[in-house]
Amino acid sequence: MSRRLEGKVALVTGGTTGIGAAAVQRLSEEGAKVWFTGSKEEPAAALCAETGAVFRKHRVQDEAAWGTLIDDILATEGHLDIAFANAGTEAGDGSIEDVSLDGWNSIIAVNQTGVMLTVQNAIRAMVKNPGATGSIIINSSMNATRPLGNYVAYSVTKSAVCALAKSAAVYCGMKKYKIRVNAILPGVVETPLITQIMNAQPDPAAARAMYDGMAPMGRMAQIHEISGLVAYLASDEAAFISGAEIAIDGATTAGMMGV
Amino acid sequence: MTMELGSQRLKGRVAFVSGGLRGIGLACVERFLAEGAEVVLSDLDAADSEAATSVLARLGQAASYVSANVAREEDWERAVAMVKERHGKCHVLVNNAGIDLTGPVESLSMEGWRRIMSINVDGVFLGTKHFVPMMAESGKDFRGGSSIINVSSIMGLVGMNEVSAYNASKGAVRLFTKGIAIEFCQKKTPIRANSLHPGFVETPLLKAGFQRWVDQGFAEKPDDLVAGVVASTPIGRLAQPAELASAAFFLASEDSSYMTGAELVIDGGWTAQ
Numbered sequence: 001m002s003r004r005l006e007g008k009v010a011l012v013t014g015g016t017t018g019i020g021a022a023a024v025q026r027l028s029e030e031g032a033k034v035w036f037t038g039s040k041e042e043p044a045a046a047l048c049a050e051t052g053a054v055f056r057k058h059r060v061q062d063e064a065a066w067g068t069l070i071d072d073i074l075a076t077e078g079h080l081d082i083a084f085a086n087a088g089t090e091a092g093d094g095s096i097e098d099v100s101l102d103g104w105n106s107i108i109a110v111n112q113t114g115v116m117l118t119v120q121n122a123i124r125a126m127v128k129n130p131g132a133t134g135s136i137i138i139n140s141s142m143n144a145t146r147p148l149g150n151y152v153a154y155s156v157t158k159s160a161v162c163a164l165a166k167s168a169a170v171y172c173g174m175k176k177y178k179i180r181v182n183a184i185l186p187g188v189v190e191t192p193l194i195t196q197i198m199n200a201q202p203d204p205a206a207a208r209a210m211y212d213g214m215a216p217m218g219r220m221a222q223i224h225e226i227s228g229l230v231a232y233l234a235s236d237e238a239a240f241i242s243g244a245e246i247a248i249d250g251a252t253t254a255g256m257m258g259v
Numbered sequence: 260m261t262m263e264l265g266s267q268r269l270k271g272r273v274a275f276v277s278g279g280l281r282g283i284g285l286a287c288v289e290r291f292l293a294e295g296a297e298v299v300l301s302d303l304d305a306a307d308s309e310a311a312t313s314v315l316a317r318l319g320q321a322a323s324y325v326s327a328n329v330a331r332e333e334d335w336e337r338a339v340a341m342v343k344e345r346h347g348k349c350h351v352l353v354n355n356a357g358i359d360l361t362g363p364v365e366s367l368s369m370e371g372w373r374r375i376m377s378i379n380v381d382g383v384f385l386g387t388k389h390f391v392p393m394m395a396e397s398g399k400d401f402r403g404g405s406s407i408i409n410v411s412s413i414m415g416l417v418g419m420n421e422v423s424a425y426n427a428s429k430g431a432v433r434l435f436t437k438g439i440a441i442e443f444c445q446k447k448t449p450i451r452a453n454s455l456h457p458g459f460v461e462t463p464l465l466k467a468g469f470q471r472w473v474d475q476g477f478a479e480k481p482d483d484l485v486a487g488v489v490a491s492t493p494i495g496r497l498a499q500p501a502e503l504a505s506a507a508f509f510l511a512s513e514d515s516s517y518m519t520g521a522e523l524v525i526d527g528g529w530t531a532q
Binding site: 002165166169170172173174176178180186187215216217218221222225226228229231232237238239240241242243244245246247248249250251252253254255 | 266268437438440441444445447458492493494495498499502505506508509512513514515516517518519520521522523524525526527528530531532
């Protein structure tokens with residue numbers, strides 16, 4: 001493993017499981033000091049023991065708690081260089097005809113407002129770096145460009161954060177900050193949530209085949225296949241990439257097959 | 260800028276880079292070598308030319324050269340035969356060779372149009388066509404398989420004044436890449452295919468293009484055009500070829516094992532505005 005991130009400090013939201021946890025592992029392996037947030041304390045403790053990362057119980061939509069979190073990172077580490085706005089939810093979602101206002105609002109709060117607060121607070125910390133440097137990665141979804149009929153709020157918020165990434169990237173350019181903001185758009189990833197859903201089906205093998213078949217590549221992504229892209233974007237190797245939307249979906253959105 | 264070099268993450272791999280003697284192509288060659296790959300590069304220059312011999316002498320034993328015109332099918336057949344004989348395998352293909360053409364659409368000659376299409380589009384098609392059988396076989400060697408990296412441009416995403424022919428050629432590369440990506444998936448061929456979309460990169464091609472615009476009276480000197488581009492790029496500078504090479508390295512490595520049919524835009528935020 002290369003050590004491209006030696007000396008950098010990273011924040012990963014929603015880092016206790018799935019794509020976020022894999023990012024905590026990968027960024028740590030590449031030399032970064034990682035802080036991560038979420039609500040699941042048990043997997044968080046195991047991840048801290050494994051990687052040396054720091055866990056803070058924190059909800060991304062909780063504006064008041066952001067100040068303390070960033071203050072603690074800066075007081076302990078001295079700087080923040082990388083933020084992976086990963087926390088997201090689809091709980092309470094539905095179709096445009098059925099979704100409840102509560103469901104809609106709670107998804108907007110996490111997936112959209114939570115990401116905005118993550119990017120806003122990360123930028124406020126990163127401007128304190130010499131030369132105002134940093135890299136922010138937003139975890140969007142392929143459903144930003146191929147919305148799902150039964151997940152209207154999820155699709156809408158994942159699309160919104162792509163515009164957020166671009167707006168923040170352009171703003172940082174206007175201010176001459178060397179802070180880059182990009183969005184990644186994963187396809188179906190075999191997260192613990194998906195595994196749980198598959199295993200709960202009457203025929204788990206058939207459910208797996210269905211999920212595998214959603215991508216032309218014929219399989220779901222593994223969580224560690226997403227963190228390679230996160231690490232690349234976090235590193236100085238990607239110093240000219242900003243405002244980009246990067247699909248990582250086994251060719252799902254390259255055509256219309258299997259979507 | 261700190262680049263992590265020499266992680267050896269491409270050890271055991273063989274790469275072919277067209278247009279490898281200068282600019283983005285040469286930077287890809289250098290990066291792949293630094294990561295442990297063996298590389299064959301092609302360009303139009305004769306094998307015994309000063310340009311080829313001086314670069315090859317610097318690159319060392321893991322690099323070799325074949326003089327080839329990407330627009331000619333027989334040259335690709337010869338290049339593939341050379342790679343097969345020397346290495347017996349190929350895991351990475353960077354279809355990088357390209358030219359530009361600018362001017363009002365009504366002034367473009369049919370000859371000029373055919374020439375840019377033959378190099379920028381036919382070249383990518385022919386390279387892919389002739390390398391696929393070997394890369395399909397070699398793709399079994401590593402997780403993530405073989406990787407085709409087609410160099411498109413931001414001009415393959417958005418239009419620009421008096422750039423219509425180049426726009427058309429780079430747009431073709433973008434969708435050709437998606438087509439083959441889906442095709443390889445469908446057939447379970449272990450090759451991924453992605454397009455790179457550089458913005459304004461400090462290369463000989465950019466310098467020549469800017470000089471031509473100066474000659475045509477668009478600006479007083481090339482530096483004025485550079486200043487204009489820098490001012491309109493959120494990151495506020497030109498890209499260095501090494502920054503495209505790091506993207507090509509990412510797409511060549513196992514780190515991008517789930518990426519195929521995708522676009523990687525490296526433009527300092529230019530198309531985000």
